[in-house]
Amino acid sequence: MSYPIIDLRSDTFTLPSLEMRQAMAYAPVGDDVFGEDPTVNELEKYCAELFGTEAALYCTSGTQSNQIAINVHTHPGDEVICADLAHIYIYEGGGIALNSGCSVRLLSGDLGRFTAQDVLNNINNKNDIHLPLTRLVCIEDTVNKGGGAIWDFEEIKKIRKVCDENNLILHCDGARLFNALIETGISPAEYASQFDSISICLSKGLGAPVGSILVGSKAFIAKSKRRRKSMGGGMRQAGIIAAGALFALKNNVTRMAIDHQNAKEISAILKQHPLIQSIFPTTTNIVIAQTKKQDGALEMVEWLKERGIMCFPFGPDKIRFVFHLDINDEKMNQLKSVLLP
């Protein structure tokens, strides 16, 4: 007998619903490189209003929106401060070096979260010509490699203050920002007031098929639009996909609380599993489990795969499960029946 597949490898595996596809099929479109796609314009306006920023830009991916932001905020030879677990450093193909020619100061922290004091301690003396100029601080909220950890908003405010006092720019890789906001209750606009720019993935737990949004000032977005073009990200009748993103923003945000509930439930069950040693604190939609064996990840991935469950090896002794809108009650029940002794 074969099981239906439960795909927890990532929250990017969501498929557009019938309603989303209908919204996409009937979306009014135009040439967005000429600024004439009404649906892309509506999406960008909707996001700017939601985050209380002057402007927004629809980008092809989260990597693209992060890389555009880093490029616009820096000059070659500048230094970027980020966590050692940061997606912009680990998973964007060396983009900081390749696209922007910047060096990186990696900070270790608590599940990918550093403090304002850490930032202060790592700003180079700008009068010492040996040292690269510290220009940009990037945080990631929630932290993918930190098991979906949420940043403390009070610490973010302190980091903002350090940035202001030291002439630094603050960017947020908010690929999963809505997961944080749903959990903390902080509004998108209040959160965005602390940053010069934020990138948000629409193609993860929100369930849109394609794209990320970059929000910031009018001047920043104007430069970003130019940079997006030179990176090959100018799209034509992009309203077809932007309609899916708009649908996701209007329908799939508050339901993320269900994903968090599901993740926490499975986290508690996995803790008891004979092959599992420990679990990262589970606060949003990601569960990272450490295996008892030092190289036990692949064995556990295979064990689960044979039972219809797909997860992602996250290093030799870690596996990652990501919960999303395609994991319904029926799949949760099946998952529990496999994991429970």
Ligand SMILES: *Cc1c(COP(=O)(O)O)cnc(C)c1O
């Ligand atoms: C997924 C992700 C991104 C962007 O990824 P794309 O696949 O390029 O859309 C950026 N940062 C984090 C933390 C992510 O998880």
